[in-house]
Amino acid sequence: MLEPLGVAIHAVKLAKPRMLERVAVLGCGPIGLLIIQVLKAIGAGEVLACDPLPHRRAMAERIGADRVGETAADLIEWSKGGCPLVLEATNSPFGFRDAVTATRIGGRIVLVGIPDGDIYTLPAADARRRGLNIKFARRMGDVYPLAIEFLAAGKVDVRSIVTHRIGLEETPGVLTALAENAPGYVKVLVDLKRT
Secondary structure (H helix, E strand, O other), X not given: OHHHHHHHHHHHHHHOOOOOOOEEEXXXXXXXXXXXHHHHHOOOOOEEEXXXXXXXXXXXXXXXXXXXXXXXXXXXXXXXXXXXXXXXOOOOXXXXXXXHHOEEEEEEEEEOOOOHHHOOOOOHHHHHHHOOEEEEOOOOOOOHHHHHHHHHOOOOOHHHXXXXXXXXXXXXXXXXHHHOOOOOOOEEEEOOOOO
């Protein structure tokens, strides 16, 4: 669990949220959920989040997001036109587009998610007109010591996003469930001692 936490910490470090700044998080899978926890731990302001899956939205609320909606349109409405900082953690080819629309003029975006098909769909004019600063996060950087510190100090709870612990023989069925966005699955740990 240190690796996904490290990805979240690295993304937030790239984002450089300001104290009490409103932040939007697109995508409430394991990385998005950990980003929410890291943002709250370092003193970000209101954290708005969205995800199309109801069980992920419910988990985002449980772990500390202030408001959670289904789409970026909810974030735009709540922020009255866009947030100053948006972290995108989806697998959608439209994640970049949605991050742009959820960001106010002159805002900042950090793209963390990896889009299905390895291609983003983005109307370029909207991003240019907003004058956005955009960064791409690549993996986790050198943050293992900080991830360990966050866990040891109780600043984040990685166990809160684990929905299943399975044995190796259960892996094919669970991978299928995850690929199909089956309700209730967020982070699954494979325990080689379980058989």
